[in-house]
Amino acid sequence: MSGEPVAVVGGGPGGALLAYLLARAGVAVTLFESRSDFEREYRGDSLHPYTMELLDRLGLADEVLELPHRKAAAFRFHTPHGVITAAGYARLPTRFNYVAIMPQALLIDLLVRRAGEYPGFRLRTSTKVIGLLTGPDGRVRGVRYRDGGAGGGGEGELATSLVVGADGRHSTVRRLADIPITSLGATTDLIWFRLPRRPQDPPDADLDLYCGPGRYVGMLGSDDHWRIGLGIPRGGYAAARQAGVGVVQDFLRTHVPWLADRAGLLTDFTQTSLLSVDIAAVARWHRPGLLLIGDAAHVISPVGGNGILMAVQDAVSTANVLVPVLRRGEPADADLARVEAQRVPAIAEVQAAQVRTERSLARARERNRLAAPPRFLRPILALPVVQRRSARSNAYGPRAPELDLAVLDASAPGAGQPAARRG
Numbered sequence: 001m002s003g004e005p006v007a008v009v010g011g012g013p014g015g016a017l018l019a020y021l022l023a024r025a026g027v028a029v030t031l032f033e034s035r036s037d038f039e040r041e042y043r044g045d046s047l048h049p050y051t052m053e054l055l056d057r058l059g060l061a062d063e064v065l066e067l068p069h070r071k072a073a074a075f076r077f078h079t080p081h082g083v084i085t086a087a088g089y090a091r092l093p094t095r096f097n098y099v100a101i102m103p104q105a106l107l108i109d110l111l112v113r114r115a116g117e118y119p120g121f122r123l124r125t126s127t128k129v130i131g132l133l134t135g136p137d138g139r140v141r142g143v144r145y146r147d148g149g150a151g152g153g154g155e156g157e158l159a160t161s162l163v164v165g166a167d168g169r170h171s172t173v174r175r176l177a178d179i180p181i182t183s184l185g186a187t188t189d190l191i192w193f194r195l196p197r198r199p200q201d202p203p204d205a206d207l208d209l210y211c212g213p214g215r216y217v218g219m220l221g222s223d224d225h226w227r228i229g230l231g232i233p234r235g236g237y238a239a240a241r242q243a244g245v246g247v248v249q250d251f252l253r254t255h256v257p258w259l260a261d262r263a264g265l266l267t268d269f270t271q272t273s274l275l276s277v278d279i280a281a282v283a284r285w286h287r288p289g290l291l292l293i294g295d296a297a298h299v300i301s302p303v304g305g306n307g308i309l310m311a312v313q314d315a316v317s318t319a320n321v322l323v324p325v326l327r328r329g330e331p332a333d334a335d336l337a338r339v340e341a342q343r344v345p346a347i348a349e350v351q352a353a354q355v356r357t358e359r360s361l362a363r364a365r366e367r368n369r370l371a372a373p374p375r376f377l378r379p380i381l382a383l384p385v386v387q388r389r390s391a392r393s394n395a396y397g398p399r400a401p402e403l404d405l406a407v408l409d410a411s412a413p414g415a416g417q418p419a420a421r422r423g
């Protein structure tokens with residue numbers, strides 16, 4: 001094994017999972033997170049059946065399910081003409097036949113706690129990566145960081161065998177590596193706000209979309225509140241503010257009638273945030289000594305709720321390909337290219353579907369038409385075979401990689417053997 005650790009930059013779902021997998025495989029890894037904790041208000045919290053099965057294989061699923069979460073059995077469109085089930089997970093032949101909705105912070109805390117049981121793992125929170133160290137051959141050989149923690153550690157450097165940029169859609173690592181990213185055509189922004197959940201609310205609306213002419217709201221449930229995203233045209237937040245919060249209240253009263261009693265709690269735009277949606281991809285995920293994964297390599301829009309799934313699957317492919325290599329030494333550029341080659345077809349498929357959805361949303365807005373699947377498609381979507389296929393495709397994503405547990409837990413110093421379980 002190379003003497004230098006892998007630096008994983010970014011403690012989102014992709015980076016945290018990869019750091020756990022590497023640590024478990026006996027590969028030395030330092031996880032850098034610029035923030036002091038893993039709290040995320042403006043992120044998706046959905047764990048798909050793929051992710052739950054993966055956690056189960058890692059022996060973590062039962063522990064994850066002890067954390068507060070909700071189980072969404074379906075992803076549905078509510079329209080004035082009825083309900084369309086886009087994905088009914090309950091029929092999937094798995095113990096995890098639902099999407100678990102759980103604050104990202106809980107899952108990530110657990111992953112880093114478990115990673116910390118392996119000797120090669122180091123976590124640096126409040127530490128922002130601000131530069132790359134490059135060797136005379138042009139290979140990335142480390143990171144420069146600024147420790148903003150209470151100890152005021154100042155700036156430092158870490159020599160690495162590999163830098164993995166898992167630092168999200170506005171990736172610093174991507175910019176430092178001079179890897180350009182191209183937008184593929186999002187047309188929507190979201191006005192994001194919370195309203196309280198009441199006991200009489202539908203118990204099964206945790207992932208649902210409520211559609212009206214040219215608009216929709218997406219719901220994300222938790223035990224005591226709803227996070228709600230109202231789709232608006234990209235760049236339309238200022239105009240929406242000018243139109244006033246009454247427009248949002250009216251949409252809720254008309255299209256989500258069971259929220260009508262609370263629509264008035266949204267009194268001001270200061271209670272909302274703008275969530276700018278993007279779909280974007282880099283042409284190349286790597287350069288010598290450096291790899292991008294997750295949103296840093298491909299920004300996934302909230303459509304389909306599968307950004308976490310894609311970041312998790314990137315981490316799995318990275319571990320499958322690179323663990324054996326890292327045990328021997330530094331990965332070559334060709335090894336990094338293998339990770340990219342495994343993941344690009346799936347990402348391209350997901351993003352192409354998102355771009356199609358964005359275009360049809362834009363058309364619906366222009367024509368003030370219902371922002372939902374067209375009427376002629378509804379009988380087809382209702383066919384059991386189509387339901388099963390769409391549930392499966394949403395639950396696992398295209399070309400889902402299977403974690404090579406045998407490689408991960410193969411005999412390497414410390415691999416697969418936590419030093420001791422802390423409580």
Ligand SMILES: Cc1cc2nc3c(=O)[nH]c(=O)nc-3n(C[C@H](O)[C@H](O)[C@H](O)COP(=O)(O)OP(=O)(O)OC[C@H]3O[C@@H](n4cnc5c(N)ncnc54)[C@H](O)[C@@H]3O)c2cc1C
Pocket residue numbers: 009010011012013014015032033034035042043044045046127128129130166167168169171172173190275276277293294295296300301302305306307308309311
């Ligand atoms: C409004 C909205 C709603 C969404 N809803 C869903 C949903 O319901 N389901 C779903 O699956 N996906 C959803 N997504 C997408 C999903 O949140 C992302 O695809 C996913 O979080 C990407 O994971 P990641 O690990 O690649 O990066 P991120 O989760 O973005 O994590 C990156 C991490 O890197 C850290 N970081 C950044 N720069 C540095 C640096 N220089 N040094 C150190 N650390 C750094 C950040 O603090 C952050 O913790 C949504 C996205 C948006 C914008």
